[in-house]
Amino acid sequence: METDLRREGTKPVHLILSAQSSGRPPATSRLSTLPREETRKELTGALEHGAREVFEMMVGTALGSADYADLPRVADYTAMIGLAGDLCGVMSFRCTSASASRIAGLMLNSNDPVPEEAVRDAMGEICNMVAGSFKARVMGLADQCMLSVPTVVTGKDYQLHSMANGERVHVSMGFEDAVLWITLDLHM
């Protein structure tokens, strides 16, 4: 995945995240043998259920459905985590600044404003747990796919460009009055 950090009057900054880092051929799992639509359906379901589980157990709130099918051009917070092994790619979790602060506050059981550092930390952990829950739900992935340490990008002045050259699986979910976006860019 390529992150294009553009600032007015400056050259764009590119952050390249590798979608294939295991050194072995990707997609050697059961998934690679399934028809494309079946694979997409299974991965979408696993992402959605993984996110619901994490929010119910660690944030204490149920995620709803969201009508917004399209990804936003930018979000205030984008947490990303790499997957390597039988499934190679990058999972990203995006939300607004207000949602990120609210999620961190709920995780910490705090009504006070949460420091920026803790909000970033919370976003990284949410992304990490959703990725873990996702791969635990896809048969054969739990042991055959490793997760990287999460990365969190903040600010609105950037664009994400997937370099995974494969499938994109995307779900948008309702969190209180806002929308959360979870995307899986796969190298297949």
Added chain:
Amino acid sequence: MNPLRVLIVDDSSVMRKIVHRSLSQAGLELAEVFEASNGVEALARMQETRVDLILSDINMPTMDGLELVRQLQSLENAKGVPIVMITTEAGESHVVQALSSGARGYIRKPFTPDQIKERIIPLLGA
């Protein structure tokens, strides 16, 4: 059961607070809770402190949880102290690796206070 002295090891400060809160919600009486953000910090803490329980993440910078468990085996203060891994990695091979390194239990993130209670109470004895 006497109030517990617990060491929580996780590179996420938010997660350390959640684990701490979950222990209380699980009904465990806590005498003192220590925190470390990686295995090196945890080892340093354990050289000067005795605790009743260690809860550790696996994926951490500097020194991961599995290496921490291995190194704790030779530390006098850690002898007999149950170590429970709390991690997003839930595959069978990860569990086997953790248990064979010396961990006594394994909890997958996300978790509930009830799951914490179920996994930890049996390790603490009466």
